Amino acid sequence: xxxxxxxxxxxxxxxxxxxxxxxxxxxxxxxxxxxxxxxxxxxxxxxxxxxxxxxxxxxxxxxxxxxxxxxxxxxxxxxxxxxxxxxxxxxxxxxxxxxxxxxxxxxxxxxxxxxxxxxxxxxxxxxxxxxxxxxxxxxxxxxxxxxxxxxxxxxxxxxxx
Amino acid sequence: xxxxxxxxxxxxxxxxxxxxxxxxxxxxxxxxxxxxxxxxxxxxxxxxxxxxxxxxxxxxxxxxxxxxxxxxxxxxxxxxxxxxxxxxxxxxxxxxxxxxxxxxxxxxxxxxxxxxxxxxxxxxxxxxxxxxxxxxxxxxxxxxxxxxxxxxxxxxxxxxxxxxx
Numbered sequence: 001x002x003x004x005x006x007x008x009x010x011x012x013x014x015x016x017x018x019x020x021x022x023x024x025x026x027x028x029x030x031x032x033x034x035x036x037x038x039x040x041x042x043x044x045x046x047x048x049x050x051x052x053x054x055x056x057x058x059x060x061x062x063x064x065x066x067x068x069x070x071x072x073x074x075x076x077x078x079x080x081x082x083x084x085x086x087x088x089x090x091x092x093x094x095x096x097x098x099x100x101x102x103x104x105x106x107x108x109x110x111x112x113x114x115x116x117x118x119x120x121x122x123x124x125x126x127x128x129x130x131x132x133x134x135x136x137x138x139x140x141x142x143x144x145x146x147x148x149x150x151x152x153x154x155x156x157x158x159x160x161x
Numbered sequence: 162x163x164x165x166x167x168x169x170x171x172x173x174x175x176x177x178x179x180x181x182x183x184x185x186x187x188x189x190x191x192x193x194x195x196x197x198x199x200x201x202x203x204x205x206x207x208x209x210x211x212x213x214x215x216x217x218x219x220x221x222x223x224x225x226x227x228x229x230x231x232x233x234x235x236x237x238x239x240x241x242x243x244x245x246x247x248x249x250x251x252x253x254x255x256x257x258x259x260x261x262x263x264x265x266x267x268x269x270x271x272x273x274x275x276x277x278x279x280x281x282x283x284x285x286x287x288x289x290x291x292x293x294x295x296x297x298x299x300x301x302x303x304x305x306x307x308x309x310x311x312x313x314x315x316x317x318x319x320x321x322x323x324x325x326x
Contacts, residue, residue: 026315056281079239111312118304121216140283144274144300147307150314151186151271 028113029106031146032127032136038063041070041094045081048073048093059124059137062097067133069126071097103128104138114143185306188273189266192287192296196221205241205251212238219284219299222257227293229286231257263288266295274303 025031038061039048048060052075062071073096081088081096104113104125113125117140127136185191208220212235222230233256241256242248263286264273273285277300287296 076236076239079236079243083239083242109311109315111308111315114304114308114311118301118308121301140300140304141278143304143307144278147303147311148271148274148278150307150310151269151274155186155269155271 025110025146025149027106027110028104028108028125028127028136028138031110031142032106032138033142034136036061036126036134036137038134039073039093040064041092041097043093045078045088045091045093045096049078049082052078059139060093061126061134061137062093063134069101069103069128069132069134070094071099072101072124072126073097074123101126105129106135110143110146113138117143185310186270187266188264188268188270188285188287188296188298191270191302191306192266192298193302194287194296196294196297203253205238205245205248205253205256208233208253208256209238209242209248219297220257221286221294221297222253223294227291229261229263229288229294230254231259232261232284232286233257234284261286264298265289270303270306273298277303 037051037055037057037059039051041062041064051060052058058075060073061069062073064070071094073093077096077098081091085091102116102120102122102125104116104127106127106129108127116125117123123140125138126134127138129135211220218235220233222232224230231254233253237256237258241251245251262276262280262282264276266287266289268287276285277283283300285298286294287298289295
Protein backbone atom coordinates (compact mmCIF):
# COMPACT_ATOMS: atom_id res chain seq x y z
CA UNK A 1 0.00 0.00 0.00
CA UNK A 2 1.60 3.21 -1.11
CA UNK A 3 0.16 5.81 1.21
CA UNK A 4 2.00 8.60 -0.58
CA UNK A 5 -0.18 8.27 -3.63
CA UNK A 6 -3.37 7.97 -1.70
CA UNK A 7 -4.20 11.58 -1.36
CA UNK A 8 -7.76 12.49 -0.76
CA UNK A 9 -8.76 15.96 -1.73
CA UNK A 10 -11.51 18.02 -0.26
CA UNK A 11 -12.37 21.61 -0.99
CA UNK A 12 -14.53 23.87 1.08
CA UNK A 13 -17.80 25.40 0.05
CA UNK A 14 -21.33 26.30 0.82
CA UNK A 15 -24.32 27.26 -1.24
CA UNK A 16 -24.50 30.98 -1.89
CA UNK A 17 -27.66 32.93 -1.19
CA UNK A 18 -30.04 33.21 -4.12
CA UNK A 19 -30.02 36.42 -6.08
CA UNK A 20 -31.50 39.26 -4.05
CA UNK A 21 -33.39 40.50 -7.04
CA UNK A 22 -34.91 37.32 -8.34
CA UNK A 23 -34.87 35.12 -5.24
CA UNK A 24 -33.60 32.26 -7.32
CA UNK A 25 -30.56 30.52 -8.65
CA UNK A 26 -29.67 30.53 -12.32
CA UNK A 27 -26.60 28.50 -13.05
CA UNK A 28 -24.62 25.58 -11.72
CA UNK A 29 -22.08 27.82 -9.96
CA UNK A 30 -24.89 29.14 -7.73
CA UNK A 31 -25.70 25.78 -6.20
CA UNK A 32 -22.77 23.45 -6.78
CA UNK A 33 -20.80 21.86 -3.99
CA UNK A 34 -17.22 22.99 -4.26
CA UNK A 35 -16.10 20.46 -1.73
CA UNK A 36 -15.48 17.35 -3.78
CA UNK A 37 -13.92 14.15 -2.66
CA UNK A 38 -11.60 12.69 -5.22
CA UNK A 39 -9.56 9.54 -5.60
CA UNK A 40 -7.14 8.29 -8.21
CA UNK A 41 -8.07 5.34 -10.41
CA UNK A 42 -5.49 3.11 -8.75
CA UNK A 43 -6.96 3.58 -5.28
CA UNK A 44 -8.45 0.45 -3.84
CA UNK A 45 -12.18 0.05 -3.52
CA UNK A 46 -11.43 -0.38 0.18
CA UNK A 47 -10.55 3.31 0.39
CA UNK A 48 -13.68 4.37 -1.41
CA UNK A 49 -15.74 2.26 0.95
CA UNK A 50 -14.17 3.66 4.10
CA UNK A 51 -14.42 7.20 2.76
CA UNK A 52 -18.11 6.87 2.15
CA UNK A 53 -18.90 4.83 5.23
CA UNK A 54 -18.51 7.59 7.76
CA UNK A 55 -19.31 10.74 5.86
CA UNK A 56 -22.30 12.44 4.39
CA UNK A 57 -21.73 12.26 0.69
CA UNK A 58 -22.63 9.79 -1.97
CA UNK A 59 -20.29 10.58 -4.84
CA UNK A 60 -16.55 10.45 -5.36
CA UNK A 61 -14.87 11.85 -8.43
CA UNK A 62 -11.95 10.01 -9.93
CA UNK A 63 -9.24 12.25 -11.37
CA UNK A 64 -5.81 11.80 -12.88
CA UNK A 65 -2.73 13.51 -11.50
CA UNK A 66 -3.48 16.60 -13.59
CA UNK A 67 -6.96 16.96 -12.11
CA UNK A 68 -8.70 15.83 -15.30
CA UNK A 69 -11.82 13.83 -14.70
CA UNK A 70 -11.73 10.10 -15.39
CA UNK A 71 -14.90 8.91 -13.76
CA UNK A 72 -17.28 9.00 -10.83
CA UNK A 73 -18.28 6.47 -8.20
CA UNK A 74 -21.56 6.62 -6.38
CA UNK A 75 -22.63 4.89 -3.20
CA UNK A 76 -24.90 2.75 -5.37
CA UNK A 77 -21.93 1.58 -7.45
CA UNK A 78 -20.14 0.64 -4.27
CA UNK A 79 -23.11 -1.08 -2.67
CA UNK A 80 -23.72 -3.02 -5.85
CA UNK A 81 -20.13 -4.21 -5.95
CA UNK A 82 -20.14 -5.17 -2.29
CA UNK A 83 -23.33 -7.12 -2.77
CA UNK A 84 -22.22 -9.03 -5.83
CA UNK A 85 -18.47 -9.42 -5.55
CA UNK A 86 -17.02 -11.66 -2.89
CA UNK A 87 -13.47 -10.47 -3.53
CA UNK A 88 -14.29 -6.78 -3.66
CA UNK A 89 -11.32 -5.98 -1.44
CA UNK A 90 -9.06 -6.68 -4.42
CA UNK A 91 -10.87 -4.30 -6.77
CA UNK A 92 -9.59 -0.90 -7.83
CA UNK A 93 -11.55 2.28 -8.14
CA UNK A 94 -10.97 2.16 -11.89
CA UNK A 95 -12.78 -1.18 -12.11
CA UNK A 96 -16.08 0.06 -10.76
CA UNK A 97 -16.16 3.75 -11.67
CA UNK A 98 -18.42 5.14 -14.35
CA UNK A 99 -16.05 6.32 -17.06
CA UNK A 100 -16.46 9.55 -19.00
CA UNK A 101 -19.36 10.81 -16.92
CA UNK A 102 -21.69 13.56 -18.05
CA UNK A 103 -20.33 16.88 -16.86
CA UNK A 104 -21.39 20.51 -16.73
CA UNK A 105 -19.67 23.88 -16.46
CA UNK A 106 -20.07 26.55 -13.84
CA UNK A 107 -22.22 28.63 -16.14
CA UNK A 108 -24.49 25.82 -17.27
CA UNK A 109 -28.11 26.87 -16.66
CA UNK A 110 -29.73 24.94 -13.84
CA UNK A 111 -32.54 23.74 -16.06
CA UNK A 112 -29.98 22.00 -18.24
CA UNK A 113 -28.28 20.37 -15.27
CA UNK A 114 -31.62 19.18 -13.91
CA UNK A 115 -32.65 17.86 -17.32
CA UNK A 116 -29.46 15.81 -17.55
CA UNK A 117 -29.83 14.34 -14.11
CA UNK A 118 -33.45 13.41 -14.71
CA UNK A 119 -33.00 12.10 -18.25
CA UNK A 120 -29.87 10.07 -17.56
CA UNK A 121 -31.14 8.77 -14.22
CA UNK A 122 -28.02 9.92 -12.44
CA UNK A 123 -27.59 11.92 -9.26
CA UNK A 124 -24.46 13.91 -9.81
CA UNK A 125 -22.65 15.94 -12.42
CA UNK A 126 -19.01 16.91 -11.98
CA UNK A 127 -18.44 20.59 -12.73
CA UNK A 128 -15.44 21.35 -14.93
CA UNK A 129 -13.59 24.63 -15.25
CA UNK A 130 -12.31 26.01 -18.55
CA UNK A 131 -9.21 23.82 -18.36
CA UNK A 132 -11.29 20.73 -17.92
CA UNK A 133 -10.41 20.32 -14.27
CA UNK A 134 -12.97 19.40 -11.66
CA UNK A 135 -13.99 22.49 -9.71
CA UNK A 136 -17.06 21.09 -8.00
CA UNK A 137 -19.96 18.77 -8.22
CA UNK A 138 -23.68 19.37 -8.54
CA UNK A 139 -25.95 16.69 -7.15
CA UNK A 140 -29.65 16.02 -7.18
CA UNK A 141 -29.66 17.14 -3.54
CA UNK A 142 -28.13 20.51 -4.43
CA UNK A 143 -30.79 20.95 -7.09
CA UNK A 144 -33.58 19.87 -4.78
CA UNK A 145 -32.39 22.50 -2.29
CA UNK A 146 -32.53 25.13 -5.00
CA UNK A 147 -36.06 24.06 -5.94
CA UNK A 148 -37.13 24.12 -2.34
CA UNK A 149 -35.88 27.70 -1.94
CA UNK A 150 -37.61 28.68 -5.15
CA UNK A 151 -40.88 27.13 -3.99
CA UNK A 152 -40.64 29.01 -0.72
CA UNK A 153 -39.99 32.31 -2.43
CA UNK A 154 -42.90 31.70 -4.80
CA UNK A 155 -45.08 30.97 -1.80
CA UNK A 156 -44.01 34.20 -0.14
CA UNK A 157 -44.72 36.13 -3.32
CA UNK A 158 -48.14 34.56 -3.59
CA UNK A 159 -48.89 35.39 0.03
CA UNK A 160 -47.79 38.98 -0.51
CA UNK A 161 -50.22 39.48 -3.38
CA UNK B 162 -48.35 -10.70 8.68
CA UNK B 163 -46.15 -11.30 5.64
CA UNK B 164 -48.76 -13.20 3.68
CA UNK B 165 -51.22 -10.36 3.47
CA UNK B 166 -48.71 -7.84 2.26
CA UNK B 167 -48.17 -6.84 -1.28
CA UNK B 168 -45.34 -5.10 -2.98
CA UNK B 169 -46.33 -2.02 -4.83
CA UNK B 170 -43.86 -0.61 -7.25
CA UNK B 171 -43.73 3.09 -7.60
CA UNK B 172 -43.84 3.83 -11.26
CA UNK B 173 -41.70 6.89 -11.36
CA UNK B 174 -41.63 6.45 -15.12
CA UNK B 175 -45.34 7.16 -15.16
CA UNK B 176 -44.80 10.55 -13.64
CA UNK B 177 -45.18 12.46 -16.85
CA UNK B 178 -48.35 14.06 -15.62
CA UNK B 179 -49.42 16.74 -18.03
CA UNK B 180 -51.44 18.85 -15.61
CA UNK B 181 -50.20 22.27 -14.58
CA UNK B 182 -46.48 21.59 -14.59
CA UNK B 183 -45.13 25.04 -13.98
CA UNK B 184 -47.74 25.91 -11.39
CA UNK B 185 -47.32 22.70 -9.43
CA UNK B 186 -47.57 23.55 -5.75
CA UNK B 187 -48.91 20.44 -4.06
CA UNK B 188 -47.91 16.81 -3.93
CA UNK B 189 -51.02 15.78 -5.87
CA UNK B 190 -49.82 17.86 -8.85
CA UNK B 191 -46.74 15.76 -9.51
CA UNK B 192 -46.97 12.50 -7.56
CA UNK B 193 -47.02 9.13 -9.30
CA UNK B 194 -50.35 7.58 -8.53
CA UNK B 195 -49.98 4.48 -10.62
CA UNK B 196 -48.69 1.74 -8.37
CA UNK B 197 -48.00 -1.65 -9.88
CA UNK B 198 -48.88 -4.42 -7.49
CA UNK B 199 -46.90 -7.62 -7.58
CA UNK B 200 -46.94 -10.97 -5.86
CA UNK B 201 -48.40 -11.07 -2.41
CA UNK B 202 -45.90 -13.66 -1.25
CA UNK B 203 -42.43 -12.35 -1.48
CA UNK B 204 -39.00 -12.98 -0.17
CA UNK B 205 -35.97 -10.80 -0.15
CA UNK B 206 -34.79 -12.81 -3.13
CA UNK B 207 -37.88 -11.81 -5.07
CA UNK B 208 -37.35 -8.19 -4.13
CA UNK B 209 -33.81 -8.35 -5.44
CA UNK B 210 -35.03 -9.93 -8.65
CA UNK B 211 -37.64 -7.23 -9.03
CA UNK B 212 -35.10 -4.52 -8.45
CA UNK B 213 -32.67 -6.01 -10.93
CA UNK B 214 -35.28 -6.18 -13.65
CA UNK B 215 -36.97 -2.85 -13.10
CA UNK B 216 -35.90 0.76 -13.28
CA UNK B 217 -37.49 1.59 -9.94
CA UNK B 218 -35.56 2.52 -6.86
CA UNK B 219 -38.27 2.69 -4.23
CA UNK B 220 -40.69 0.02 -3.23
CA UNK B 221 -43.73 0.35 -1.05
CA UNK B 222 -44.92 -2.57 0.97
CA UNK B 223 -48.63 -2.33 1.65
CA UNK B 224 -51.13 -4.34 3.62
CA UNK B 225 -53.97 -6.06 1.79
CA UNK B 226 -56.30 -3.26 2.90
CA UNK B 227 -54.15 -0.63 1.22
CA UNK B 228 -52.47 0.76 4.31
CA UNK B 229 -48.74 1.31 4.23
CA UNK B 230 -46.64 -1.36 5.90
CA UNK B 231 -43.21 -0.08 5.03
CA UNK B 232 -40.81 1.10 2.40
CA UNK B 233 -37.50 -0.01 1.04
CA UNK B 234 -35.08 1.41 -1.46
CA UNK B 235 -32.48 -0.11 -3.69
CA UNK B 236 -29.91 1.24 -1.24
CA UNK B 237 -31.54 -0.64 1.63
CA UNK B 238 -31.49 -3.84 -0.40
CA UNK B 239 -27.91 -3.46 -1.56
CA UNK B 240 -26.78 -2.65 1.94
CA UNK B 241 -28.55 -5.71 3.30
CA UNK B 242 -27.09 -7.92 0.58
CA UNK B 243 -23.60 -6.95 1.57
CA UNK B 244 -24.03 -8.02 5.16
CA UNK B 245 -26.51 -10.92 4.88
CA UNK B 246 -25.01 -14.22 3.73
CA UNK B 247 -28.25 -16.16 3.23
CA UNK B 248 -30.37 -13.28 2.05
CA UNK B 249 -32.50 -15.29 -0.38
CA UNK B 250 -34.48 -16.83 2.45
CA UNK B 251 -35.09 -13.62 4.36
CA UNK B 252 -38.30 -11.66 4.21
CA UNK B 253 -38.64 -8.19 2.79
CA UNK B 254 -39.89 -6.93 6.14
CA UNK B 255 -36.40 -7.53 7.47
CA UNK B 256 -34.91 -4.83 5.27
CA UNK B 257 -37.74 -2.38 4.92
CA UNK B 258 -38.17 0.80 6.88
CA UNK B 259 -41.22 0.35 9.10
CA UNK B 260 -41.65 3.87 10.40
CA UNK B 261 -42.08 5.81 7.20
CA UNK B 262 -42.65 9.52 6.94
CA UNK B 263 -45.59 10.16 4.64
CA UNK B 264 -47.30 13.12 3.03
CA UNK B 265 -50.83 13.74 1.77
CA UNK B 266 -51.93 14.86 -1.69
CA UNK B 267 -52.45 18.34 -0.22
CA UNK B 268 -48.94 18.71 1.21
CA UNK B 269 -47.16 21.70 -0.35
CA UNK B 270 -44.22 20.73 -2.56
CA UNK B 271 -41.92 22.97 -0.52
CA UNK B 272 -42.72 20.87 2.55
CA UNK B 273 -42.20 17.60 0.68
CA UNK B 274 -38.85 18.86 -0.60
CA UNK B 275 -37.64 20.08 2.76
CA UNK B 276 -38.67 16.83 4.45
CA UNK B 277 -36.70 14.85 1.88
CA UNK B 278 -33.69 17.08 2.36
CA UNK B 279 -33.69 17.08 6.14
CA UNK B 280 -34.34 13.34 6.38
CA UNK B 281 -31.90 12.55 3.59
CA UNK B 282 -34.45 10.41 1.77
CA UNK B 283 -35.60 10.42 -1.83
CA UNK B 284 -39.14 9.20 -1.63
CA UNK B 285 -42.32 9.90 0.32
CA UNK B 286 -45.41 7.69 0.15
CA UNK B 287 -48.60 9.67 -0.33
CA UNK B 288 -51.46 8.64 1.94
CA UNK B 289 -55.03 9.79 1.41
CA UNK B 290 -57.69 10.72 3.94
CA UNK B 291 -58.84 7.11 4.08
CA UNK B 292 -55.40 6.05 5.31
CA UNK B 293 -54.63 4.17 2.13
CA UNK B 294 -51.58 4.68 -0.04
CA UNK B 295 -52.62 6.69 -3.08
CA UNK B 296 -49.25 7.46 -4.61
CA UNK B 297 -45.60 8.16 -4.18
CA UNK B 298 -43.48 11.23 -4.71
CA UNK B 299 -39.76 10.93 -5.34
CA UNK B 300 -36.95 13.41 -5.63
CA UNK B 301 -37.01 12.72 -9.35
CA UNK B 302 -40.65 13.84 -9.54
CA UNK B 303 -39.65 17.05 -7.77
CA UNK B 304 -36.67 17.63 -10.04
CA UNK B 305 -38.80 17.09 -13.11
CA UNK B 306 -41.15 19.76 -11.85
CA UNK B 307 -38.21 22.02 -11.04
CA UNK B 308 -36.81 21.56 -14.53
CA UNK B 309 -39.98 22.95 -16.09
CA UNK B 310 -40.33 25.96 -13.87
CA UNK B 311 -36.61 26.73 -13.88
CA UNK B 312 -36.44 26.59 -17.68
CA UNK B 313 -39.30 29.08 -17.81
CA UNK B 314 -37.49 31.39 -15.41
CA UNK B 315 -34.16 31.32 -17.20
CA UNK B 316 -34.71 34.05 -19.74
CA UNK B 317 -32.26 36.15 -17.79
CA UNK B 318 -29.88 33.28 -17.18
CA UNK B 319 -26.18 33.62 -16.55
CA UNK B 320 -24.83 31.96 -19.65
CA UNK B 321 -25.54 30.09 -22.83
CA UNK B 322 -22.61 27.75 -22.99
CA UNK B 323 -24.63 24.82 -21.74
CA UNK B 324 -25.03 23.35 -25.18
CA UNK B 325 -21.36 22.63 -25.36
CA UNK B 326 -21.24 20.36 -22.33
